[in-house]
Amino acid sequence: MGELVERVDEQDRVIGVVDRDEAIRHGWLHRVAxxxxxxxxxxxxxxRRPEHISxxxxxxxxxxGGGVEVGE
Known part of the structure; x- marks a missing residue:
């Protein structure tokens, strides 16, 4: 499993913890800064963004910026 992020609803309430790549793939809301x-x-x-990132x-x-980690 890669980087974990908090999946949130439309009111920014945490509804679960998911893999960041999974959140992006499914279009799930998650926090970024x-x-x-x-x-x-x-x-x-x-x-210029690094060549090795997804x-x-x-x-x-x-x-x-980037994704906000769980509990951050």
Whole structure:
């Protein structure tokens, strides 16, 4: 089993603990945290996602974040 996340309902109430890949595969709601990094001039950081990750490997992204682990 991979990374565990809390599956939530539409009101963000925890309804179970599931594997993150399973949550993504089934389209189940689960918590994530993201942020946008900007410098004093307002420029947004754009980074390239690692090649070894399961979601959009090698793509450019302007969000920094990830899944929220169980109990986090």
């Amino acid at each position: 993201t942020t946008v990094c900007r410098d004093p001039q307002g420029r947004v950081l754009v980074h 979601r959009f490997p090698g793509h450019y992204d302007w969000l920094v």
